[in-house]
Amino acid sequence: MRASHVSAIGAAAAAALALPLGLPLPSAASAPAAPRPAAVADDDGTVPGSTRSLPLTRLDTARSADPDAGPAAQGLLRRDVEPFSLVGVVWDDPAAELRGTVQVRTRSAATREWSPWQDLENHHHDHGADPGTPEGTSTTLRGSTAPLWVGASDGVEVRVRPDKPAQAADGTDAPVTLPRGLRVELVDPGDEPPGGAQDQDRDQDRDDDRDRDESPGQGREGPPADPDRGAGAALSDEESVVSEVNGDMAALGAPEIRELSKADTEASAPGHAKPYIGPRPRIVTRKGWGADEGLREPGFVYTKSVQAAFVHHSATGNNYTCAQASSVLRSIYRYHVRSMGWRDIGYNFAIDKCGNIYEGRAGGVARPVQGAHTLGFNTNTTGIAVLGSFGTGTPPAAAVTAVARLTAWKLGLYGKDPRVRTTLTSGGGNLYKKGTKVQLNVISGHRDGYNTECPGTSLYSKLGTARSAAADYQGRP
Structure with missing residues (x-):
């Protein structure tokens, strides 16, 4: 209908x-209808709260404290950031599936303690507008994990590890490629x-x-x-x-x-x-x-x-x-x-x-x-x-x-x-x-x-x- x-x-x-x-x-x-807001970061203070978007890059395994991170892993090394309370990971193509694990750890703004690694639910494309609808075909759409509420935090570390290579029909290993444009989204809900x-x-x-x-x-x-x-x-x-x-x-x-x-x-x-x-x-x-x-x-x-x-x-x-x-x-x-x-x-x-x-x-x-x-x-x-x-x-x-x-x-x-x-x-x-x-x-x-x-x-x-x-x-x- x-x-x-x-x-x-x-x-x-x-x-x-x-x-x-x-x-x-x-x-x-x-x-x-007015143009849709772009899926970009905004921290100019014009609206309550903020969204900060930080790109993920290939992990330097020597510095990441992640001995299992292979050469294809991406992430963000531990760093100080502006306060946020919810975190998620997005990528450019909404149709691309992230086959792997996405984990974050965050530092409490109150206690200054770092959390253990926490998993993000990365198969999140089951939510969304129906195919073929204006919302479902918008050019602003991004692929994403489910977001995770972590409470008031001011530090973050991210690691994204692809699944192990799958065996192709000819018996060779087919490497798993992570989606393009991976970045972590840090959301402050505002007062x-x-x-x-x-x-x-x-x-x-x-x-x-x-x-x-x-x-x-x-x-x-x-x-x-x-x-x-x-x-x-x-x-x-x-x-x-x-x-x-x-x-x-x-x-x-x-x-x-x-x-x-x-x-x-x-x-x-x-x-x-x-x-x-x-x-x-x-x-x-x-x-x-x-x-x-x-x-x-x-x-x-x-x-x-x-x-x-x-x-x-x-x-x-x-x-x-x-x-x-x-x-x-x-x-x-x-x-x-x-x-x-x-x-x-x-x-x-x-x-x-x-x-x-x-x-x-x-x-x-x-x-x-x-x-x-x-x-x-x-x-x-x-x-x-x-x-x-x-x-x-x-x-x-x-x-x-x-x-x-x-x-x-x-x-x-x-x-x-x-x-x-x-x-x-x-x-x-x-x-x-x-x-x-x-x-x-x-x-x-x-x-x-x-x-x-x-x-x-x-x-x-x-x-x-x-x-x-x-x-x-x-x-x-």
Whole structure:
């Protein structure tokens, strides 16, 4: 199905607010989309935070303290850098696969201690816009590893080692070549925005043991807060239009959309399937987590509906507190746009380890915004990323509960039962060719649509629990 692209700020706001929730927006014929921001470093101070890009070169094995580094290894020797909190490695060709290992170690700005070597997930092309779409064919795109949250750091060392040579058909060894243009990206998320919703959540931090004690369906909400705090402050044009598309749920510039009871949710969603809509959960807005609207491409892209939700993990590691979640999200956003060359953050929503839900890609939390989260299945779906890495570690119960609460509401707006399957058409990927009609769970894991480890085995195993809980929230028999 064809996506509609609204590029002019005024047209986007007017059209979005004029249509009932859940209906696609018509294309705006006024102004063409502005050029996308280039995937380059920016540290001129014109926007909060910064991205610094440092080229990797062939390692001097005598100086790298890496006896296993072969002659083809690349990296960056230990060095002092300006403060950063998230790190990733990118390269020129988005279609090129990095066959090898990527590792970093960083120095804490607080303790001055160096971390052990940490692996970056280097098979990250399973995320992204669908092939053939304007975003998927943009010249700004870069290949990349998943980013890793390391906290406030001021030193870095990188090593990239190719896999061992593969044996060719004639019995000779075929060397593995690393992609061209390898460089490390050091992302500083910038200071927390004053009056942001994160200020209201700092008392929510608790350790993973307490999270695991909570049973799914009994997730803990944040402390009582004024959902309009921060509303009315001076907004840029870009901030205004992003906030306006949520205008029927929150005041202009509000840091959060407040939760509603099931009855109030049904009353506020005329024209949608009843009574199977879950209660609207509390959602931290882009304003609340401090998204710089000047980074992304202007305008929004919509599809026609939301038929399924794909659950992901961000693969950024679990070493963050819930008070840092907004900083993690700003860093991922900056990495997706500045380093990888996407039009906006790829996920439609994010969830932290304490169960807080965040608005992701701009365009309205209730609307069918097209994301860049599941290569081949970004049409008529929504993407939800749980912040963390869940290949082995147990995902916090609060996060699983938040997945259920969010999908009960979002899928309920479009009349979808979280327990059933639906038919989606592949936009192209390594599991299903373009045009293939595929039966998938209404709540699926990323690996269901693409051959990937995401969302990690531990989180994937919890999706059955999330489906049942979401149906309960919707009030389904």
